[in-house]
Amino acid sequence: MKAQGFVHKYGDNVDTDVIIPARYLNTADPAELAKNCMEDIDAEFVSRVKEGDIMVAGKNFGCGSSREHAPIAIKASGIACVIAETFARIFYRNSINIGLPIIECEVAAKEIEAGHEVEVDFDSGIITDVTTGKTYQGQAFPPFMQNIIKQGGLINSINAKEA
Amino acid sequence: MGMTMTQKILAAHAGLESVKPGDLIEAKLDLVLGNDVTTPVAINELSKFKKKTVFDNTKIALVMDHFTPNKDIKSAEHVKQVRDFSKANHIVNYFDVGQMGIEHALLPEKGLVTAGDCVIGADSHTCTYGALGAFSTGVGSTDMAAGMVTGKAWFKVPSAIRFELKGEKAPWISGKDLILHIIGMIGVDGARYMSMEFTGEGVKSLTMDDRFTVSNMAIEAGAKNGIFPVDSQTLEYIKEHSAKPFVAYEADPDAEYEAVYEIDLSTLRPTVAFPHLPENTKTIDEVGDISIDQVVIGSCTNGRISDMRIAADIMNGRKCAPWVRVIVIPGTQEVYRQMLREGLAEIFIDAGAIVSTPTCGPCLGGHMGILAHGERSVSTTNRNFVGRMGAIDSEIYLASPAVAAASAITGKISSPEELEA
Ligand code: SF4
Numbered sequence: 001m002k003a004q005g006f007v008h009k010y011g012d013n014v015d016t017d018v019i020i021p022a023r024y025l026n027t028a029d030p031a032e033l034a035k036n037c038m039e040d041i042d043a044e045f046v047s048r049v050k051e052g053d054i055m056v057a058g059k060n061f062g063c064g065s066s067r068e069h070a071p072i073a074i075k076a077s078g079i080a081c082v083i084a085e086t087f088a089r090i091f092y093r094n095s096i097n098i099g100l101p102i103i104e105c106e107v108a109a110k111e112i113e114a115g116h117e118v119e120v121d122f123d124s125g126i127i128t129d130v131t132t133g134k135t136y137q138g139q140a141f142p143p144f145m146q147n148i149i150k151q152g153g154l155i156n157s158i159n160a161k162e163a
Numbered sequence: 164m165g166m167t168m169t170q171k172i173l174a175a176h177a178g179l180e181s182v183k184p185g186d187l188i189e190a191k192l193d194l195v196l197g198n199d200v201t202t203p204v205a206i207n208e209l210s211k212f213k214k215k216t217v218f219d220n221t222k223i224a225l226v227m228d229h230f231t232p233n234k235d236i237k238s239a240e241h242v243k244q245v246r247d248f249s250k251a252n253h254i255v256n257y258f259d260v261g262q263m264g265i266e267h268a269l270l271p272e273k274g275l276v277t278a279g280d281c282v283i284g285a286d287s288h289t290c291t292y293g294a295l296g297a298f299s300t301g302v303g304s305t306d307m308a309a310g311m312v313t314g315k316a317w318f319k320v321p322s323a324i325r326f327e328l329k330g331e332k333a334p335w336i337s338g339k340d341l342i343l344h345i346i347g348m349i350g351v352d353g354a355r356y357m358s359m360e361f362t363g364e365g366v367k368s369l370t371m372d373d374r375f376t377v378s379n380m381a382i383e384a385g386a387k388n389g390i391f392p393v394d395s396q397t398l399e400y401i402k403e404h405s406a407k408p409f410v411a412y413e414a415d416p417d418a419e420y421e422a423v424y425e426i427d428l429s430t431l432r433p434t435v436a437f438p439h440l441p442e443n444t445k446t447i448d449e450v451g452d453i454s455i456d457q458v459v460i461g462s463c464t465n466g467r468i469s470d471m472r473i474a475a476d477i478m479n480g481r482k483c484a485p486w487v488r489v490i491v492i493p494g495t496q497e498v499y500r501q502m503l504r505e506g507l508a509e510i511f512i513d514a515g516a517i518v519s520t521p522t523c524g525p526c527l528g529g530h531m532g533i534l535a536h537g538e539r540s541v542s543t544t545n546r547n548f549v550g551r552m553g554a555i556d557s558e559i560y561l562a563s564p565a566v567a568a569a570s571a572i573t574g575k576i577s578s579p580e581e582l583e584a
Contacts, residue, residue: 013351019549022527026230027206040550050244060352060385064548066287067529068204068303089356089387090287094303103250144187144317154305155211158313162213 001122002072003080003101004130005091007044009114010038016070016091019062024142025069030076037073051078055120056109058084068098075100077128081120083127086110096145096155103127105138122149165415167323169358172412176281184322191209192222194275195310196284198266199227203241205505206287210309216443218314221429222574224256225249226266226274229523231259234530250395263493267291267379267463272495274405277395279412283307283316288463288545290381293359293390294374296397296411300388313484321387322357324349325420328365330429334417335475335579338373339465339543339563341426342380343434348424348500355385357421360414362392365428371400372469379464380545383441435541436561439549447566447578457540458489459552459572461519462526466545467492468501470564475507477568478514478581484574489516490532492524516571528552534559541570 020033027033038045055074061084062070066152071094074082080081081101095102101122108127116131125140141149151157166174166181173262174182175193176190197205209215217223225245230238242259249257258333263269264495267288270276280298282289286303310316325529326345348351359381361374374391381389391397393411401409402576432446460466462472471493483489491511493499499521502508508518525532534553537558542552549560560576569579 003200011391015546015548017527017546017551021550022529025200025527026241028236028241037264040555060355063351064287064546066285066289066301067301068285068305069200071303072204084354086352088352088385090301090303090382093306097303097305097309103542142187152310155208158309159213 002119003052003054004117004119005054005080006050007054007056007059007112007114007116007118008049010041010055010057013060014041014057015064016067017064018064019070020067020073025067028069031073033069033073035108037077046077048099049077049079052080053078055079055082056112057082058109061085061087063088066090068094071095071098071100074112083109083120095105099149099153103138105136108138164419165417166412167358167418168360168392168412169298169323169388170320172281173318173320182320185319186320187317188320189315189317190281190311192283192314192316193280194222194224194282195307196224196226196266196270196282196286196289197232197307197430198229198286198433199238199245200229201285201304202245202577205242205307205311207309208305211312212312214312215436219253220253222314223252223254223311224270224571226258226269227260227263228265228521229527231263232520232524237270245479262496264498265466265523268466268494271375272296272404272497274407277401277405277407277409278391278397279410283310287382288379288389290386290512291379291386291463293378294371295380296391297403298388298390298392301382321356321358322421323360324354325423325558326359326361327361327423327425328361328428329425330365330427330478330545332431335433335565336431337563338369338376338433340431341428342377343436343441343444343561344431346380346441347434349384351383351440351442354381354387359384359386359389361389366391367394367396368428370469371396372467373577375467376464385545411527423460424537433444433563433566435566435576436547438547438558438560441545441547441561450576453539453576454574455487455541455570455576456538457534458487458567459525459532459542459544460567461492461494461541462523462544463494464545465564466492466498468498470499470543471502471507474564474568475510477565477582478516479510479513481572483515483571487571487574489571490525491516491523493518495521525552541567541576543567
């Protein structure tokens with residue numbers, strides 16, 4: 001599985017309150033949530049983002065509340081993959097559970113710039129900055145999590161086990 | 164290799180002799196928690212399972228606390244969805260207006276969590292129950308749905324940081340100052356993926372309410388959980404609140420830690436976290452002259468009766484500063500009732516504050532105290548992220564109930580010591 005798209009770049013400690021502010025948590029509809037994704041740190045994100053784009057950020061991405069609305073909003077906005085130096089733990093497991101591809105790679109997260117075209121190969125963890133031609137080795141998931149992602153999320157993997 | 168307290172609880176719930184950091188395990192759950200924001204998402208997910216029934220209707224707690232009493236039609240629809248689900252599935256521990264409190268204040272009070280339990284909650288501050296010697300951690304709604312159906316959850320076994328506490332805290336110092344001090348020291352990702360284990364003879368000078376506050380904010384250092392040993396105070400609390408069987412786990416003497424920090428409680432000063440991260444801490448002596456527009460005393464961090472007593476003690480016979488709105492929110496109905504019994508509600512009202520029904524309300528910028536552009540609030544809550552309590556250029560200063568109450572009186576960020584002078 002691969003993703004290729006243009007980069008939207010953010011800094012360290014992007015928290016779930018800016019990914020999707022609590023004032024919009026009175027809905028659970030992905031399309032509704034996507035309309036306000038990132039608006040408190042990047043009011044233009046929603047109008048700029050295109051299907052298949054890639055988000056790149058610094059350390060501790062997704063810190064704060066456990067709201068699954070955060071990865072859901074990012075996924076529904078069209079983002080195909082998030083690359084970060086590190087992820088906060090609840091965001092990490094939520095992303096796996098809902099099937100939003102995320103990948104940790106410190107160097108790529110530091111070097112790749114906004115607007116670059118980037119390709120991510122989820123199987124190998126290889127990230128290619130198409131604009132500069134540089135490649136990076138991201139951290140691939142352990143088999144246990146790969147299995148959840150391959151099945152399309154936690155629920156499918158549990159259903160498959162019970163079959 | 165010895166195990167930490169957290170590792171022992173996880174091993175026991177996974178049916179394993181031992182576990183080590185990084186192991187991926189499946190553990191049995193003693194309780195699955197959700198609130199009015201996260202449960203509707205979980206209910207929607209639940210319909211995708213082949214098995215659509217809950218694993219145990221007594222081991223699920225659904226607490227309607229974030230936007231309740233409902234602030235608008237959408238939030239009312241959410242609560243209705245959870246209410247209907249609870250009726251249909253005979254959920255015993257469903258808490259709505261009239262019985263509800265803020266989930267992490269309510270569950271220990273109702274005795275639904277006890278020492279040695281393994282708990283997940285679709286709310287990041289589920290780590291609060293570490294104060295009771297339980298393993299508890301926040302997850303998302305899909306995990307919650309899976310937990311409700313299977314009674315199990317997957318975990319990556321965490322490594323740990325140990326905080327060796329010694330000495331005794333000075334007057335006006337509370338668990339809030341300790342945890343803000345720690346987050347200031349290690350940063351908002353200082354314990355990412357790890358357990359925070361609090362040990363040492365200093366633990367005994369922390370009340371149960373102090374410990375709840377400390378464990379509650381473990382997530383603000385990125386931790387998976389924050390746990391205290393079970394001592395005589397814990398046992399007393401458990402005896403008073405819960406009839407559930409419990410197990411007191413202890414870390415092995417040869418357990419390994421990523422780091423060990425020694426903290427002398429007697430050296431702590433009232434501590435304030437500046438916008439917009441809980442790690443931006445300053446002691447009260449470094450704060451300077453910062454005028455404020457609002458004070459919030461409440462939340463799952465500091466909405467317990469001892470918090471109310473401290474704040475009332477400071478505000479008793481005094482008046483809130485002109486132009487400062489002071490909002491006091493008890494964590495649960497029981498805290499509310501006790502405030503009335505002790506005359507605390509009247510002290511707050513006489514001072515010019517309001518006393519609200521239990522709700523998360525302003526803590527997450529939901530309702531009941533939203534900030535306008537450029538306004539500043541001193542708040543006993545746990546997050547001061549951009550826009551958390553209202554307008555994106557508003558500012559939240561996190562502090563203890565003592566500092567919040569003193570600031571309510573002076574109209575600027577203040578230590579209660581100033582009022583004594
Ligand atoms: S009081 Fe605040 S932090 Fe605690 S559960 Fe409610 S919204 Fe979350």
